[in-house]
Amino acid sequence: MLRAFFLIFFLIGVAVVSVLGFRGQRTTNPPIMIFPDMDYQPKVRPQAPLGFFTDGRGMRPPVRGTVPIGYELPNPQAASSPGAPLTPNPAGEQDRLAFSVGSDYQNTGKMSATWGTGIPLPVNAELMQRGEQRFNINCAICHGPTAAGNGIVKQYGMATIISLLDERIRNMSDGEIFNTITHGKNTMFGYGHNVTVNDRWAIIAYLRALQRSQNATPADVPPEARIELEKQ
Template sequence: MTRRIATVLACLSLLWLGGCERAMHDMYQQPKDEPGEPSPLFANGSSQRPPPPGAVVYSASEAADTSSGRRGLVTPPAYRSVAAVPLDQQGRSRVQGEPRTVPRDNPRAVTMALLERGQERYGIYCAACHGLDGRGDGMVPRRGYPSPPSYHSERLRQAPDSHFYNVITHGYGVMYPYADRVAPDDRWAIVAYVRALQLSQHLPAAQLSAADRDVLAAGTAARRGARQ
């Protein structure tokens, strides 16, 4: 009796395994449209969808062209090298423009809404390397990745807004270009927030209100007391 039960269970196990294999093949061979195939789902009758407005084509190698069916259909933008974007002796970016249309100063009105948007985008795309306060000590360099320069260095405090915009767009050193993931308006919002970070550490005390100066003085006194 025990042998008969074991035989039945073994047969059921084989049937179950066979069913799993068929289910796996169903996953491998599920219905899909190949690039360029016709489809009644879309108004133009093609299954191949155009990129959304403002999309930046980045994967443009031979393999990408072949696998995506875009060979000869899309000309990728001529981005500059990921090599460093240099500054001159006055801290001005030697690379101006995208290619030559980026203004030196932020063209967006700096409002609280713009700064809040910049803070949000900065937290998503920048803080991991540049740190929450812009000193270049984010979680990524703490784990061995090259540290980016501090935004509070004299060189970057004197750099024009267009320098930061171009770095976000084209990359800098080991930093990857972010043009394909950060929209132009958001780049300017990030630039505005970086300026706010710089100002937060370098605003002359004389420009503070009386109430803020009192808070600053109290904090300075507390730190001195803690060191004594």
């Protein structure tokens, strides 16, 4: 028993001296590294040279046409032809492509202190088609192509995704939906940094059409068309 105690005491003594005993002394020897790959990783450090690229720089310039998050997009014509010089947007074009900049209804979804409703753009076929395209790119992965809440992400386990066809969302003001797209809500991330203001409104217009189409009654079908349907 006593021998075990002495042995433990001795080992603790060795451990304490080996950890603390030699501190405070300078050495020119390299430190002992148990896992040197933690300190020396095969990676490129910022501003460091690198022989791999012909220009000898480790840091790469952004790909031509890259747009910083939240900035204005280059005009669509220039963007669609790679290598073409990026000309600034012609006047008026900027409005169509800008991200939230103002404090008005169009940029915030708010009318004074409360959510407003209504699409602040002309609702025409062009806007609806744009909305359909943007909805399918940005929202359908989660909310599903008909907004029924059954997108592919849901099938892979994001259980909180909701159907946008529910009465609560059908009754929700356009401004509040605009705000949800911009800033997100609970477990939904915001998309304001990559969906432009006008595209958000286009998405809302298209979403309203989806909601209407998925909650239609036979009375919504014009009588002539109803007869056609019955024949089939």
